Amino acid sequence: MSRKGAFLIDLGERWFRSGGAGWYPGLYEWFFSKTRRGTILRTREEEVVYEMLTTVLKPGHSVIEFGSGTGNYTVPLARRCAGMVTVEISEEMNGYLRDRLLREGLTNVEVRQGRVEDGAAGKFDGALAMGPFFYVRDLEDGLRALASALKPGGWAIFGVPLPTTEGRIFAANETLARRRVYLRPPGETLESVERAGLKVEQTGAVGTSREGLTLVIQASVRVLHDARTC
Numbered sequence: 001m002s003r004k005g006a007f008l009i010d011l012g013e014r015w016f017r018s019g020g021a022g023w024y025p026g027l028y029e030w031f032f033s034k035t036r037r038g039t040i041l042r043t044r045e046e047e048v049v050y051e052m053l054t055t056v057l058k059p060g061h062s063v064i065e066f067g068s069g070t071g072n073y074t075v076p077l078a079r080r081c082a083g084m085v086t087v088e089i090s091e092e093m094n095g096y097l098r099d100r101l102l103r104e105g106l107t108n109v110e111v112r113q114g115r116v117e118d119g120a121a122g123k124f125d126g127a128l129a130m131g132p133f134f135y136v137r138d139l140e141d142g143l144r145a146l147a148s149a150l151k152p153g154g155w156a157i158f159g160v161p162l163p164t165t166e167g168r169i170f171a172a173n174e175t176l177a178r179r180r181v182y183l184r185p186p187g188e189t190l191e192s193v194e195r196a197g198l199k200v201e202q203t204g205a206v207g208t209s210r211e212g213l214t215l216v217i218q219a220s221v222r223v224l225h226d227a228r229t230c
């Protein structure tokens with residue numbers, strides 16, 4: 001590669017922030033509650049996520065949520081399950097979530113700082129990850145880490161961004177915010193899910209366009225049967 005090419009690649013790498021820097025909880029909440037695009041996106045995504053949750057979530061379940069952000073799903077989930085752990089890369093988002101949980105009087109949520117790619121200590125009945133896989137370079141690795149936090153037969157619901165027009169516009173906007181988004185064709189995503197030891201149960205595309213922005217996937221951890229018992 002030419003020196004100019006290497007320089008441009010290096011510049012590109014430096015543009016993107018690493019870790020959890022650059023997330024502003026107030027701005028995030030404003031976008032999803034006050035803008036037309038944000039409220040439509042939120043409503044359509046919630047319809048699909050809650051529909052999937054009704055098929056898997058039981059009151060006695062322990063749930064892990066990766067990329068919990070400002071707690072849009074944490075608060076209603078915590079009210080419907082036995083206990084939760086959240087793993088979120090941004091300290092700003094975690095600070096906002098802790099205050100929100102206090103205001104809501106919810107005491108069954110442990111808020112941790114971390115990355116979905118690193119998994120989490122403990123074994124949970126279910127996992128939710130709406131958002132973090134947009135920013136994970138190696139999806140299969142990230143999904144393996146998520147699966148490792150689940151009990152055999154446990155459920156997972158997560159979103160992966162699509163290479164649609166809406167996805168490309170979103171990724172370009174995120175580039176301006178110095179966040180790198182990894183768009184993936186649905187077939188590639190579903191292969192990664194299966195290779196990570198998860199079984200796809202159902203999928204749904206959500207967004208403001210017909211093609212959508214996010215592929216939401218509900219999957220379960222494969223239960224390996226001992227051949228001698230068959």
Ligand SMILES: C[S@@+](CC[C@H](N)C(=O)[O-])C[C@H]1O[C@@H](n2cnc3c(N)ncnc32)[C@H](O)[C@@H]1O
Pocket residue numbers: 020023066067068069070071072073087088089090093114115116117129130131132135136
């Ligand atoms: C689009 S927001 C979604 C927040 C929340 N799940 C929701 O639906 O409102 C994505 C969140 O994932 C977090 N995040 C990004 N990369 C992550 C990673 N590798 N591990 C854990 N969290 C991550 C961000 O800090 C952000 O709070």
